[in-house]
Amino acid sequence: MSKILIESNGEDLTPRSPYGLTENQLKDFPVSTLSVFGQMRWKFANRTPGAAACVSTIDWALKLEDGSSLTDKRHSTRLFWAKRFVLTLIVSPASGQAPSPGSFGRIQRNLTCLISWMSLHGLSEPCELNQKIIDLYIQELPTFLNTDPELTGESPYVDALTALIHLWNQRSALKKFGIKSLPAHPFKGLGAITIARSIAQKARGWIKPLPDEIAILILNKAASLLSAPAQDMSKLVKIFEDHEAGQIVSIDNGRGGTRSQVAGKGNAARINRMKRALNSFQFSKIEGDTDPWHQPLDEKYGDNAPHTSMRFTRLAQLWTAFRDACAIIILALSGMRMCELLGIKAGVDPTTGLPKGVRIERSVTGLFEWFVIRTQLSKGTNGFPKEVDWVLGMRPVGGSEIPIAVNALLFLNTLYAPWQQNASTDLLILGMEEVYGKLPTKSRILRGIYASTLTRSIKGFISSWVDFSKLPDNSKRLPGQSELVPWKKTGGVPFKPTALRKTWASFTIRCNPKLLPVIKMQFHHAQLATTESAYIGNNPLYQEVLDSVNVQFRNSMIYEMVFGTSTFSGQMGEQLKKEAKKLKKISKSLALTERWKTVADWCDANRLSFFFNPYSTCNPTRKGDMRCHNQSGTPIWLRNKPNFDNRSPQLCAGCKCGIIDASHKPFWSERYLEYSQILKDCEVSRSKDDNGFAVIRFRTDQARAVLRRMGEDVDAMA
Known part of the structure; x- marks a missing residue:
């Protein structure tokens, strides 16, 4: 039997065997120099500098997925074998080496996932985990863990599977406690990492696009902010930049006139100028609306709301919303991943006026110009970086319009302009590290943002700016499954960045007509790119x-x-x-x-x-x-x-x-109306033997026949 070697300084506990002890004797059995078996929290002395206590602790009152605690009476059987299982890892590990003090936090995570799943499926003991049950566990892990494999990789799945491997390896030791372990190796001889990689790869395919009803609202809202409201936000950024500092300005002299003076450069002077500018700032009206698109920054929202000091908080909230809207547009309209977005460099080319890294190339047919950005792809390339192109948009040769995804990149440069000079990186999207809900000062040295931080922020944007309350419970994609209910209840909580890539593919394959025209056009361009351009095949x-x-x-x-x-x-x-x-x-x-x-x-x-x-x-x-x-x-x-x-x-x-199904109805309806009208206009002026007339009649008749087979009342359409 192994000694209990669990202290990082090599201290040995007295080697005693827990097997054969009575329940009362086992309660006093030392699992470490700090804890005994009967305690509900096992602590292990971890002398690693800077190590948090939680990584060296097992709290047996761990919270399960259903909100219950493992120490609840109904989980007594699960708690019984779980504590003895971990004890066998300490006193007689099958590997010959006891866990290090810093690994017990991870052991707790491993058990939490497995026991939560077992509880939800009414399973109490390890011996119930036969091959069929384990296959179901593997199949359900992506939805059960609710993780995004493009952000987390396979590590959450490794954690969820490791406990099964240990249960199999410790089967002989568990038998001494009278506990039956797994009936067979859980993965047929394969390791947890191998299975986890397979799950992560499949999970990327299991994550569905956003339901059309959700995607339309999110994309339309993000795109609407990048129209007229973006001009207001640009003005607010200039107020924050405070270009007046050190310049000669005209101020009220208190006698009905003005006088000139040098604007102060100190923090107090700068804040006073910003307060005056923000208090008087008027948001613009969007065409067709009677009121400005946003309330004044100094307006008192509610009787108990503070009137002062909130303007800077609201400025920070607005700034963040525009940043998130830009990120949504770029991710959803280009198909790139979060890591590629966060790798884009800051800056605008002074010659072309385009964001740094964006270039224009002529299409194969010579009819279009593609806006393309090149990023470095490292994942999935065996560690060797590979450059790939992402299509940001398209326009006919000779056109002057800028695709909305390119505009989003340009606007991100505008948003981050005050901090780029002092940034510690050349990346475009920086972590703002807001202080008390306000934007950091221009002198603050910023670094790149974490993908998880931006993801949380986008979820907040969706919850705050997008209204799902008027949606039905069921989506057209999955009738009867209440797919939209979680969005209506929680706002942006179900959001995953990977879903935006899937949405890009979804709308590229079949664009929904309810999208704003500028978004709809982008997806039509993407659809063209899948066949007309070489970029899709090379990425x-x-x-x-x-x-x-x-x-x-x-x-x-x-x-x-x-x-x-x-x-x-x-x-x-x-x-x-x-x-x-x-x-x-x-x-x-x-x-x-x-x-x-x-x-x-x-x-x-x-x-x-x-x-x-x-x-x-x-x-x-x-x-x-x-x-x-x-x-x-x-x-x-x-x-x-x-x-x-x-x-x-x-x-x-x-x-x-x-x-041909319902998704094709808009095309054939529009085609029928168009050609039936042309047919009416041409019947008088053209001969029925004219070839052009025959083509028009054929297309009209074909569209009519298709619509009738779909159950449409064609006569009512004419």
Whole structure:
């Protein structure tokens, strides 16, 4: 038996065996020089300089996921084996080495996760954790932990899995206490890190895009702040910069006139000037509104609100809101990750007027100009940095408009201008380290911001600025699952940065018409970039997120075919509906989550690949009948996806690989109204034998037929 070697200075406790002791004797058994077994808090002497006490402590009153404590009576069985399990790690570790004092905080985290999950599933003892149960534990970990793997990596999953490995390794020691451990190795011989990496990789695919109803409100609000309100914020930043210090200014002489004097440079003089400017600052009115978009900074909000001293706090709150709005726009409209955003350098090129690192390149066709920024990608490249391009926007050659994502970068430079000169880094987004809720002074030396800090701030922006109260409980994406309820109750709490990347892919594949025009245009540009530009194919992160969301859309569409009420047309749509009826028979009695899994497994087993478009979805399984490839004579073995150069509404609508559903209704409705009107206008002036007239009639008739198959009253539309 091992001695209890747990003190960092090598001190040995008297080597005694806890096995065979009575309950009363065991209570007095020393687990360290500071604690005995019967205590509800075990402390371990950690002589590492600067080490916090919590990392060397196990508090057995640990809080579980359901809000209960492990010391509650209903958890007595779990507490019984958990304490003895940790004791075996101390007195007879299977590895031959007892845990170091600084590792007990992590051991507590490991147990908290496992026991919380067991409690939620009604499991009390380790012997109940058979292979089927452990597989379920692994499957549910991403949603149970509610972490974002792009921020945390696999470490939370390693913590959640390590306890299972230890339970298996300590099975012989646990048996001496009469405790049955796991019936078999939990991961079939693999290590916790290997399984954790697999979970983290899958979790990136499991995180769904924001529901359309949520994304539309968030993006529209962020974009609206970057219009007229941004001009007001620029003026407020100039007030904060205080360019008058040391300059000759005119002031009231107290006799109805003015006099000139040098503006003071001291802190008191600067604060007084800012107070006067902020008190008199008038926010502008957005076109169509009767009131300014924001109340005066010195306005008293409520009878008990302080009238003074709040103006600087409100300035800081406004500044932070604009910073967060810029971050949301860039993340959601470019598809980049948080780490790439935080790696962008500060500065504006004096020659081009564009943010540092942004360049304009001509598209392959020569019709468009792409706004591109290059960042360094380190994750997923085996430690070797790789540069990748991100598309920020597009415009026709000769155009002068600046894409909104580029404007967001420019505005971030404006927001951070007062502090960039003294910053300890050349990064654009800095950690503000607000003091008492106010912006730091210009002389404060700032450094880069943490991703977790910006994430929390964005959650605060969503909670404070976006109103979800008028939304229904159910989203159109997942009817019956109350997907919108957490957002309505908690505001921005469910937000994850990864979801913005998934939203980018979601709207790139199928842009929602309810987005503001400037946002909608950006996603149409992104959609073009997936085929017209080389940037998407050269950036592995773009392809990863597009593929992930494509699979989610595919599964959702098939699920709707099986269990929903939506109408599907097109020759492939009719064929899939027949298969969906068979799938419904074998899965209609299953629980909701099992239904989703059955549908996803069926899609994977049949290797369904969907390619989305505003007018049709392509499922290229009948390769010999793909009209877009037949037109160009593509060999059969190369027909794994549509020929994007040849795709068109008239080809896809009648193709045997085409599926048309409710998401395509806006396109066909607009097409029918447009061509039916042209047809009316041309009937008098053109001959019915005219080729142009025939094309217009064909497109009108085709759109009418598609809409009728979808159950639309076409006559009422005309």
